[in-house]
Amino acid sequence: MSDGPIIKVEDVHKWYGNFHALKGINVEVKRREVIVIFGPSGSGKSTFIRTLNRLEEHQRGRIFVDGIELSHDVRNIEQIRSETGMVFQQFNLFPHLTVMQNIVLAPIQVRKWTKQKAEETAMQLLERVGIPEQAYKYPGQLSGGQQQRVAIARSLAMQPKIMLFDEPTSALDPEMIKEVLDVMVELAKSGMTILAVTHEMGFARAVADRMLFFDKGEIVEQGTPEQIFNAPKEDRTKLFLSQILRH
């Protein structure tokens, strides 16, 4: 089992009312693989990545995460979520809790760790993302880049097998993007399985094993960064790349 794909997505469809947001997605993700998802706004990237931990429900097809099928079974969903970290564009830290409390909450409540073990782990993670000195501040007292690094640490505290990123740097001021990308690059190199929606092509070039180009609810093209950047096959991919790489 440990050799099979960690994520298997078979012919997944999703509708919002009558709007067909995902039109038959098929993907297999290997363990330790780093995948970058890109494409125009509204193409279904967020919807897709959110079906993987069932923040969105798919209506046709099947999704397996680490051998467990996502279904209506709440137990399965909570199990998959606790093994899948997610980082959002808007950070979504809990504003009423300190950085430390943000990080230890789920390990203590879900994993049933002792407070001491959770706090030790949290401190290590804060060091890993470079902000141990912020542990007892509230999210509102941190910069955007620091908040996003806390959000990453919070996800990692659950010791996930997979990390999902949905445009983690899009809400950041330019000077803070690098500090977050650095953390993501380090994470990728450590062997984490990553699916990241991002238009940071430097990140893709540096660590992506594979890139998926989304348009209008479909995967139009996929390949290694070299294939995508140097020899894109589809016109839509070429057009989109020319638009985002121009500056």
Next chain:
Amino acid sequence: MTKTAEHILPPVLERSNLLGWMRRNLFGSWTDALLTLIGVWIVYWAASGLLRWALYTAEWKVIVVNARLLMIGQYPIEQVGRLWIWLGFLIFLLGNSLAIWGRGSRIAPALLALPAAMAFIFPFGADPRKWLIAMTVIGLIGWGLGRVKPEALKRSVIAGWVISLPIIILLTYGLSKSEASIVPIVRTNLWGGLLLTFLLTVVGILFSFPIGVLLALGRRSELPAVRWFSVGYIELVRGVPLITILFMAQLMLPLFLPEGWTVDRVVRAMVGITLFSAAYLAENVRGGLQAIPKGQFEAAAALGLSGAQTMIFIILPQALRLVIPILVGQFIALYKDTSLVAIVGLLDLVGIARTVLAQPEFLGLQREVYVFISLIFWTLSYGMSYVSQRLEERLGVGIR
């Protein structure tokens, strides 16, 4: 010539003294000055009239003679010590809490000195005087302890507040029917005055809070039966006046009970008030819940927290914090609304006031009596509002 940044000093703040402040704020222009003068004249006119009445015309004897009735109704005089004991317990906790959480609150000693001050100012008998002074002493001891060992006491003070309602009820009601017991039962028909008003309010607040929160959550539930029940309940109760609910609680509650059971009239009123308040509380809490961004639910879900854990640790703490001012407003309203129980025959502050005024020797002294009970209502309402403002300041830390 440009100066370097180091040389630029912040603008000198205008020194504020009383005269300067007055010139800026009260007499800034001709119209300001005119309005100020008119305002001062109106206040002087109203206040001097009231003062003249309070000092020369008013016959405060009616209050002095009936002070005990107004405070505790017919509660037996030989059992009054029990009430002072729980009051002392509350004041002790209050002293503790002001020291631990009311950081830098300079009014704390003044507040705690209030009972002793009352003992000296008002013509009480010897017994209440001693008790009142004891209250201040206990309160100051609690305050002092809280200042010395704030961290060590935190837990026990919280525990103290948690068990305070059972203690109050136990001491007020009593344990055993036998007269020989130290705390014989005092039937609720003897409870009255401020004591009854206080108990109705505290029970109403403490019980309607969890019920209201559950109704608010129920209204958002995915289970249709739960949602319909919550919506139906909330809309039904909000559609009728409290007074009808109080009547129904008196007349209809017995119909739901098994044959031969009777429910105390005070308990019936407490049930009515609680059920009424819960519906409003639910709507206020729902407002807070709606203000929590979707991202908070998603982040919690993505971490693997269950629905209940998400509510308890993430959503409710934020939602309740947002609605503290509204909830306190509602609780103050509830406190004042308890006076409606006078209409169903209970002798709370207002009920007692009416019986006092029915005594032949005090006919026509409505002004004295109603001014006095207004003052009591105002004091506690203002206390609640003050505590809530402190609470907001304390909890505001780090919010977005």
